[in-house]
Amino acid sequence: MEDTNHQHDDDIERENDIYDDSSESEEELEFEYEEVDDVFKCIKENNPTETGLRYDFKFGERLTDSTNWKEDGDSIAGSLYLKMLQLDVLPTSYSIEYSLGEQGDGLPTRDQLQDFFSGIYRNVSIEKLDICTFTRGLFRINDQFGGGLIEGLGGHHSINELRFWNARLGSIGYSSLGVVLNHPKSNLKELHLQDSLFDDCELGVLCDALMSNSHLKRLVLEGRYNKKTKITSVGWRALSTVLQQPNCKLVSLSLKYFIDDTGADIIGPALLKSSLKGLNLQISDISISSTGTLLNHISQTLVESLNLSHNMINDVGLATLTNISTLKSLKLIGENSITPIGWQSFFNTLQRRGTRLVKLYIQFNDTGILGVASLGTLLSNASTLKKLKLDSLSETEATISAQAWQAFFTSLQGSDLNLEKLSLFTSNIDDDGLQMLVRLVSSMSSLKYLSLGDNQQVTPAGWQALSGFFQSPNFELRELYLNENNINDVALVAFAIALLHNKTLKRLVLEECDDLISEIGWKAVSLLLCNKTSVMYTYLSNHTLQYLSYKQYDRMNLPDSLVSSLKLNGNKDKVEVARQKILQAHFSDATAKMQEFLDMELKVLPIAIAWIGRPTIVHWRGTNVSGLSAMYNLFRRLPGLFDSNAQKKTSAAKQAVAM
Numbered sequence: 001m002e003d004t005n006h007q008h009d010d011d012i013e014r015e016n017d018i019y020d021d022s023s024e025s026e027e028e029l030e031f032e033y034e035e036v037d038d039v040f041k042c043i044k045e046n047n048p049t050e051t052g053l054r055y056d057f058k059f060g061e062r063l064t065d066s067t068n069w070k071e072d073g074d075s076i077a078g079s080l081y082l083k084m085l086q087l088d089v090l091p092t093s094y095s096i097e098y099s100l101g102e103q104g105d106g107l108p109t110r111d112q113l114q115d116f117f118s119g120i121y122r123n124v125s126i127e128k129l130d131i132c133t134f135t136r137g138l139f140r141i142n143d144q145f146g147g148g149l150i151e152g153l154g155g156h157h158s159i160n161e162l163r164f165w166n167a168r169l170g171s172i173g174y175s176s177l178g179v180v181l182n183h184p185k186s187n188l189k190e191l192h193l194q195d196s197l198f199d200d201c202e203l204g205v206l207c208d209a210l211m212s213n214s215h216l217k218r219l220v221l222e223g224r225y226n227k228k229t230k231i232t233s234v235g236w237r238a239l240s241t242v243l244q245q246p247n248c249k250l251v252s253l254s255l256k257y258f259i260d261d262t263g264a265d266i267i268g269p270a271l272l273k274s275s276l277k278g279l280n281l282q283i284s285d286i287s288i289s290s291t292g293t294l295l296n297h298i299s300q301t302l303v304e305s306l307n308l309s310h311n312m313i314n315d316v317g318l319a320t321l322t323n324i325s326t327l328k329s330l331k332l333i334g335e336n337s338i339t340p341i342g343w344q345s346f347f348n349t350l351q352r353r354g355t356r357l358v359k360l361y362i363q364f365n366d367t368g369i370l371g372v373a374s375l376g377t378l379l380s381n382a383s384t385l386k387k388l389k390l391d392s393l394s395e396t397e398a399t400i401s402a403q404a405w406q407a408f409f410t411s412l413q414g415s416d417l418n419l420e421k422l423s424l425f426t427s428n429i430d431d432d433g434l435q436m437l438v439r440l441v442s443s444m445s446s447l448k449y450l451s452l453g454d455n456q457q458v459t460p461a462g463w464q465a466l467s468g469f470f471q472s473p474n475f476e477l478r479e480l481y482l483n484e485n486n487i488n489d490v491a492l493v494a495f496a497i498a499l500l501h502n503k504t505l506k507r508l509v510l511e512e513c514d515d516l517i518s519e520i521g522w523k524a525v526s527l528l529l530c531n532k533t534s535v536m537y538t539y540l541s542n543h544t545l546q547y548l549s550y551k552q553y554d555r556m557n558l559p560d561s562l563v564s565s566l567k568l569n570g571n572k573d574k575v576e577v578a579r580q581k582i583l584q585a586h587f588s589d590a591t592a593k594m595q596e597f598l599d600m601e602l603k604v605l606p607i608a609i610a611w612i613g614r615p616t617i618v619h620w621r622g623t624n625v626s627g628l629s630a631m632y633n634l635f636r637r638l639p640g641l642f643d644s645n646a647q648k649k650t651s652a653a654k655q656a657v658a659m
Helices: 004-019 033-044 069-078 110-122 144-151 170-181 200-211 233-244 261-271 288-298 315-323 340-353 368-379 402-412 431-441 465-470 489-498 519-529 535-539 560-568 574-586 605-612 628-637 644-658
Strands: 052-058 084-090 128-133 161-165 190-194 218-222 252-254 278-280 305-307 329-331 359-361 387-389 421-423 449-451 479-481 507-509
Touching: 033 052, 033 069, 069 110, 110 144, 144 170, 170 200, 200 233, 218 278, 233 261, 261 288, 288 315, 315 340, 340 368, 368 402, 402 431, 431 465, 465 489, 489 519, 519 560, 535 574, 560 574
Parallel strands: 052 084, 084 128, 128 161, 161 190, 190 218, 218 252, 252 278, 278 305, 305 329, 329 359, 359 387, 387 421, 421 449, 449 479, 479 507
Antiparallel strands: none
């Protein structure tokens, strides 16, 4: 039974993520192309281990007659555990347009589509539905049939998030979305239209639907390709009217990529009357003057999450942001117009006024030594901060010195800073700085993610300081990025020894460290994951570490046995992981030593035999062997277990001795 207090905390965190438009999950569902069929097999079997499915809508030459649309739809309908469904529209080329419901050779018929979508309508567990294509604007909704398929999602039992990627929905599609949004039983909380083309007319249709909607929380209108269908004052006024109307319950809005001066001048005043708590204006096409006016409007709101990365913000605009007393999450990445003096003033002002920041991402900025020093003073009293990214902070003509980073870490010693995420990629830290950083993070009981990639001044000997951190009582890291660093065999062996009993670290990224790591280092990691010295050593090996790279290992030239162990560790059932390693390492062939079983007491043997004979598991990551070979070898060595006459003789002999 789940802890109700923890469940309540999870519900609150999900609600907070709705308005934190810059939120990200460290454990996003990952879909491997080659595993899709196996995943769908689990879905059909209603296997609770699989909660996400990416389903390929292949059309043209790649559509096979063997696809059973009704059967697949019924399987989705019957799944009780499916939470995320992604429908990928895959054309045969990047120039073929496809309209949902279009008839023709190599295309699903309308009856087939209806059979498939009816399965989605009947499902009671899907929370997130994505419909996407990799070719922008080539997936369309042109007629009422295609619109009707979308309308059928209205009032769905569980869908609370709907996403369209690279689509051209047209007025019919947006009218259909309006039906879904305003269905009396709609549970839709998030609508994402990412890289989807729309014009004033289509945006107006969507805004008309939003005028009578009172439950949508997040709206994402991101369109790097919308410059082809530029939104004018007509479209921006329609959206601003929605934001200001009393019935609007939107708390998060993303206009990433395509808002311009016209949009900024119209949307800015509307923000003052909106209920928005999250706003994403990343990579906008706004001039310095319009940016300043927009920031003045934003500074008068109660916004809590703000992403203004890669915009034309100067020192004056940055200073304006200090007026937002409610701000909890701030992303200011790649702001080339802000000077070190501007950053110093910004941090000093936050220090004086106090800050409630939980997340601060300021990578790729010119903070300079002055800015970094002021940031250290600010962070020493920032007890609420949980996520911090400081990648590639540089001076005008040179990187921030190693001594400046040492002073920064020194200023934080003994503070209440307890981060969950810290990134210092390309930060010019040296051996002494790393030791100070290790002392700092060793006191953080909440730290789950740490990125120290591309810190070339740290020597191989310096990196060994991390092995002490691995054994710290507070060590709870799940992800550690050490790519592009001077890590050699000696350092890696030290890591492997320190991680033997660790049960939290899943990802230790060592990409582009290969030049200094030889067979000796990889052998140490292999031994960490599967020590074949004895059955007990194998059982006590590390069953947690899953990745030595971001995703794939083909560029790292790792031993096959090491890759196999990493894949095995990707399974959630760690008892079965240990069993698989034992079977594969000690009982995989006829020459396997069975003495451990032969020495067992007779009353224990049935338990051991049951352990050996467990069935293989469907959709097991990595090699999954049965214990039938080991059981066969055991039976050969103990034939008396299955000879009833021998058992009777043994029993009679024991009775005679007793008399």
